[in-house]
Amino acid sequence: MKIEDISFGYPLSDVTLLVRKHFDRRASKFGLTRAQWRAVKVLNLREGLRQTELADFLEMEPIAVGRVIDRLQAAGFVERRPDPADRRAWRLHTTEQARSVVDDMEVIARGLRKDATAGISIDELQQALAVIARIKENLLALEQDEAGIAASS
Template identity: 45%
Template sequence: MNEPIGFLINDVARLLRREFDARARRVGVTRAQWHTLTILSRNEGCNQGALAEIMEVEPITIGRMIDRLEEAGLVERRRDPADRRAWRIHLAQGAQPLLAQLRGIGSGLTADALAGMDGSEREALAASLSRIRNNLTSDESKEAANG
């Protein structure tokens, strides 16, 4: 029986997250921490509101996480030069070794997940998933959903 592609993608994503969580816990990092650090590494210098929106959480939730990460020396708040009331979130130097560990965990997990697939199969999978993502984030699909 062929499962709908959406269910397969969701199941794989859930299983990857669960296994990454388990591996990250071994180095003392929670899902909320690694997720925040990873998203911030891709969006360095954004404000808390933008970070909350990207992560699809409430601003108060991300504010508390940033407080904890700041206390741990992993992120820092810097004043926004364009708006003195706002703060921009940046990775602190202390985050770099942890992010390197997390990247290593991710690489190992990817290797385990794709075991038995040759290079062309891996490339085809990545290309297909990229196309799906692009289709779902294109301006046309957004207009179709809204109109």
């Protein structure tokens, strides 16, 4: 058997879907979706981002992030404040309500990671993550190669 005969895409996707499912189930008591939680977490660490900057951090389209922020603002988790340097732009800030749930959400995430890695040693997990990181690097390099080929055509 050759390495290219071993399929890894579906197992990685399955793990991702299961993590999301279990996280959503555990976090539902806070009334936040995973996308909303990710936005709150980033904004909690980087207060005052513009929507486009947040979209870059989340690797989402700005319009999709706009909908997430609209919902977070309506729920009282985020405030839009005018950007003093650009009257057309808004800066995003978490509210006290959002900051109060960040620690609780981290506890949920830690608990899920603990449950998901039951029976796995730290060395095994670190090795698996190193392999996944290497696969990601290879795919990113492939993406750059393909972009270079397309640009020269």
